[in-house]
Amino acid sequence: xxxxxxxxxxxxxxxxxxxxxxxxxxxxxxxxxxxxxxxxxxxxxxxxxxxxxxxxxxxxxxxxxxxxxxxxxxxxxxxxxxxxxxxxxxxxxxxxxxxxxxxxxxxxxxxxxxxxxxxxxxxxxxxxxxxxxxxxxxxxxxxxxxxxxxxxxxxxxxxxxxxxxxxxxxxxxxxxxxxxxxxxxxxxxxxxxxxxxxxxxxxxxxxxxxxxxxxxxxxxxxxxxxxxxxxxxxxxxxxxxxxxxxxxxxxxxxxxxxxxxxxxxxxxxxxxxxxxxxxxxxxxxxxxxxxxxxxxxxxxxxxxxxxx
Numbered sequence: 001x002x003x004x005x006x007x008x009x010x011x012x013x014x015x016x017x018x019x020x021x022x023x024x025x026x027x028x029x030x031x032x033x034x035x036x037x038x039x040x041x042x043x044x045x046x047x048x049x050x051x052x053x054x055x056x057x058x059x060x061x062x063x064x065x066x067x068x069x070x071x072x073x074x075x076x077x078x079x080x081x082x083x084x085x086x087x088x089x090x091x092x093x094x095x096x097x098x099x100x101x102x103x104x105x106x107x108x109x110x111x112x113x114x115x116x117x118x119x120x121x122x123x124x125x126x127x128x129x130x131x132x133x134x135x136x137x138x139x140x141x142x143x144x145x146x147x148x149x150x151x152x153x154x155x156x157x158x159x160x161x162x163x164x165x166x167x168x169x170x171x172x173x174x175x176x177x178x179x180x181x182x183x184x185x186x187x188x189x190x191x192x193x194x195x196x197x198x199x200x201x202x203x204x205x206x207x208x209x210x211x212x213x214x215x216x217x218x219x220x221x222x223x224x225x226x227x228x229x230x231x232x233x234x235x236x237x238x239x240x241x242x243x244x245x246x247x248x249x250x251x252x253x254x255x256x257x258x259x260x261x262x263x264x265x266x267x268x269x270x271x272x273x274x275x276x277x278x279x280x281x282x283x284x285x286x287x288x289x290x291x292x293x294x295x296x297x298x299x300x301x302x303x304x305x306x307x308x
Contacts, residue, residue, distance in 0.1 A: 009295075011277065012215035014284060016296035018208055019230055021190045028183060038081075041066065041074045044187060047180065049084065049100045050108065050164055056089070057096045065191035083107060108164040137291050138182045189287045196279045200272075205231060205239045207280075210248065210265060210273040219264040222251070248272055 029040040038046075044064055049055055055063075061071045075098055078084040083104035089095040161173045168176065197207040208229055213220060226236045240263065243249040248269035254260035265273065285292060 008215055008217075010281065010292050011211055013292045013295055014277075014281060015208065015212045015215055015229075017284070017288075017291055018190075018193065018211070019228070020296055021186050023230060025187060025190060038077070039074075040183075040187065041070060042078055044184065045071070045074055045078065045098075046083065046100070046104060046107070047164075047184070049098060049104070054097050054099050057086075057098060060098065065188060065195055078104070105165065108166065137288055138185060139178060140289055185287065189284065192283055193280055196283065197276070200276055200279070202276065203239065203242065205229070205235060206243055207273075207276050209239055209243065209263075210269055211277060211280075213249070213263065213265040214270070214273045214277075218270065219262060222261040222263055225263060243269070246272075 025040065032038055032040050032043055045060055048060060048064060052059070057068070057071055057075065060066070060075075061068050064071075066074075075084060075086055079086055082101055084098050085101055086096055086098050089097050158168075158170060158173045161168050161176055166173070166176065194204050197204050200207070202210075209225060209231075212225060212229055222236065222240075225231070226233065231239065240249065240251060244251060246268075248266055250264050250266055252262045252264065254262060281292075
């Protein structure tokens, strides 16, 4: 029996946010690399270590919702650069602990521009009069998922930046504090959404594509799907192959123009999409309580203006 379909508008708004979050994280990662040779993942780990001085590889993976292999590769880079030490725990040789070095602690003042990258992104891709409103949505429910591991709610912005060795005026401290919290919250929620996709047997783009089809009345042209979801041709091909193989979507060539393909969600795909959204929507709504109330294009210039 097919489950009751989700509110189409809510699903459509979720898809817009999903795409925008992925693009934002790519842009932030690119900005980090342009300003240094460290990416977003390395930066997230450095700031985590500022609050948990003797974290383990396992706790970093769990709290930042990163694969163990991703954490290992990122920490390898940080060790090579002399920013962290990694060593076996004295009480359990199977456990590796990670801590900042003096160089790592002294490096935080160099990252101010990276922390402001979120605010630059907001200014570039939002309508000027809606930027603050969007930031408010992202930072809402600050005691939720996005801040739990950093315990940021126990600090005000000035205490926070002082802890990281910044010497800033109040307005600058607010900017840096909100920037880091926003970046971390977006990254954490996105990673949790990816994890749910994986646990349910889907690559991230597979779940996103099914949700998009649901929001479009269960069918859409392939070209439109690629444009709206920011999928390269190869990505879309692999995604569709996997979904077709599972019987979740069907592809039909247009009878009038064989260059045009239409993708339709099957009855089995509808069930799978609803089951996935049963997990994703509550997580997203708990993290950004008012985000799904209105289309994201109310705040952000989507889809044609957001590239990355």
